[in-house]
Amino acid sequence: MQLENTKVERGQANEDRFTGAVERTTSQIPSTIFLGLAVGSMVASLTLKIAGQDNWALFVGQWAAPFLIMGNYNKMVKQHGSDASGSGAGYSSAA
Numbered sequence: 001m002q003l004e005n006t007k008v009e010r011g012q013a014n015e016d017r018f019t020g021a022v023e024r025t026t027s028q029i030p031s032t033i034f035l036g037l038a039v040g041s042m043v044a045s046l047t048l049k050i051a052g053q054d055n056w057a058l059f060v061g062q063w064a065a066p067f068l069i070m071g072n073y074n075k076m077v078k079q080h081g082s083d084a085s086g087s088g089a090g091y092s093s094a095a
Contacts, residue, residue: 023077031078034071038064 045061048054 026074027078029074031071031075034067034074038067038071041067 041060041063045057045064048057048060
């Protein structure tokens, strides 16, 4: 079985209006906010664990990874724009 080229070329894909609006809004959030939220969730989780709230500690501790993923996505949108067509170039400033 031969693998086909799955690379998306410039102009081949476009984001819908909702995605573009969300990315324009979230690209204004500094990337360090997401890092702070991740570290904050780890500290809160540790505090809950020490307080004997094991279930809450596990719940809050699992927030760190999604915050880091959202921060990474935010950073990529800022650096590379919204989609392959280049329409995100208006807000692709580096963080």
